[in-house]
Amino acid sequence: MIDIKYIRANPDIIREAIRNKNEKADLDALLSADEERRRLQYQFDNLKAQQNSVSQIIATKKRAREDAAAEIAEMGKVAAEIKAIQADLSQANALMDRLMLTIPNIPEEGVPIGLDESLNEVIRHEGEPLNYDFELKDHLDIAEANRLLDLPRGAKISGSGFPIYSGFGARLERCIINFMLEYHLQKHGYTELMVPLAVNRKAMTGTGQLPKLEEDMYHIAEDDLFLIPTAEVPVTNIYADEVLSYKDLPKKFVAYTPCFRREAGSYGKDTRGLQRLHQFNKVEMVRFVQPEDSQAALDEMLQDAEDILKAFGLHYRVLSLCSGDLSFASQRTYDLEVWAPGSQKYLEVSSVSNFGEFQARRANIRYKDAEGKLRHLHTLNGSGVATPRLMIALLETYQQADGSLKLPEAIRPWLELKI
C-alpha cells in the first residue's frame, strides 16, 4: 500500500507506475473517493464536536438536577444527522480501502521499463555449462529411467501438477530441502520457522496476493482460508499489527513449505514434467529491515540464493525484472534462472524482491527507530530456492551416458547419512 498522502501529492508518479506495471488500477476513482471521504469526515467531526460539547452541558445540568430537555431535544436532531453521515462515511471509507488495495507498488529507480518478460534485463551469467559427449535426455526421461517420479499416479489422486516423488526421488528432494535450510541457517544466519500452510484473507491481503490474485489460489470456502502460494505470506505476516524496536532489526527468517498455485490461465505452458506444478516445495527467505538497509539487504539475499546454485555447481543467469514483470507488491526483483542442458533452457528457480514499505503498510508492521519515532519497516523475500526446477537442472546437468546420475559433492553426505 502506498501512503495516501504521497499519492495525493504525486498522482503522476502513481499513474506512471500503474502503466509501467501493466495494472488496471483506477487512480481517478481513488482520488475522488479520497476527496469524498475527507469531506464526510470533516462534517462528521464537526457534528461530533457539537454533540460532545452539548453532552457536557446536559451532564452538568443533570448532576445539578436542572432541566435539560431543550438540549436533549436539540441533540436528538444532531444525533440523527450524525447517523446519516456516519453511514455515508463508512461506505466511503470502505470504497477507499478497496481502491487503495488495487494500487501497486512503484518500481524503483533503475528498474527496466517494459510490459512483459521480453524486456527483463540479463545482468550476468555465473558458472559454465558442462560439456557432454553423448545425447542429453531431459529430466522427465531421466526421472522415468531412474524411477524418481510417479506423475501419472499423482494425477490420479489429485490432478496433473501434483507430483509424487518416489523412492530415491523422494529422498533426493527431501535432502535438497534440508541442505538448503541448513545452508541458510549455518552460513547465512537465518532463523528457521515452520508456519501454517493455510492462511486467512487478511494475511493474503497483507503481502499483496489479494485482492488481485484470488483466482490463482486454492481456497477453502468453509473456513475462508487459502493454501499458501509461498511461505512469504505466513512469514511476512508474523509481525502484522505489531511494533518492533529498531534494536530487533534486521530479522532474517527461512522457512520450508510446500506451495500451492492454481496457475489459472497457464494451462499448456511449460507443462512437461516438473516445470510447472500446482504443488511444489520451496525454501523461502524473508527479511525485516530498517528502510535505509533494504537495498543492501536485497543484494545480500540475492547472494544467499546464488550460493545454493553455486554449491550445486550449476550454471545460471541473473535477471533484473522489468516493471511489467514485477509482482504487484515488488519495487525491485531479481530472478535466478538455472540452466537445464537437457531441455536447453533457463528455468526460474528464485525470485528475490524488495517490497520497501509496501507490505509493511498493508500488514501494519512498524518499528520504533532510534529517535522513538514510529515508522514502517521494509520487507524483502527471496526463494532460496524452489525445488522442482532445481531438480530438473540437477538431473539434466549431472546425467551420465549410461543413464545414471552423478550428483554433486555437496549433496552426497546428505544422501549417505547413516543411522
Added chain:
RNA sequence: GGAGAGGUGACCGAGCUGGCUGAAGGUGUGCGCCUGCUAAGCGUAUGUAGGUCAAAAGCCUACCGAGGGUUCGAAUCCCUCCCUCUCCGCCA
C-alpha cells in the same frame, strides 16, 4: 462440537449501578533534581491515527478485541463475530 471465564495503553491492572475516563494506580521508559558510585528517593513527561496550520504549539475527531444496536450521551447496556484460558466430548 458443548459448558464456563476473559479480551482495557509498552506491560500489569482499576473502571463495567451509562455523562466529571484517553482512561485511576503501579511498572517500564525519557528528562531534571538529589546522591562518592550504584540502588533507593523526589519532580516532571510519556499512545496511535485523521483533521486544522507554512510549521510548531494549540484546538477538533476517532480508537478500551472486531462489527452492529439502544441512548441526547457507551470502555460501561444489548446482539453478532473473532481470539485466549479452563472443563467435557472427539481425534493425529
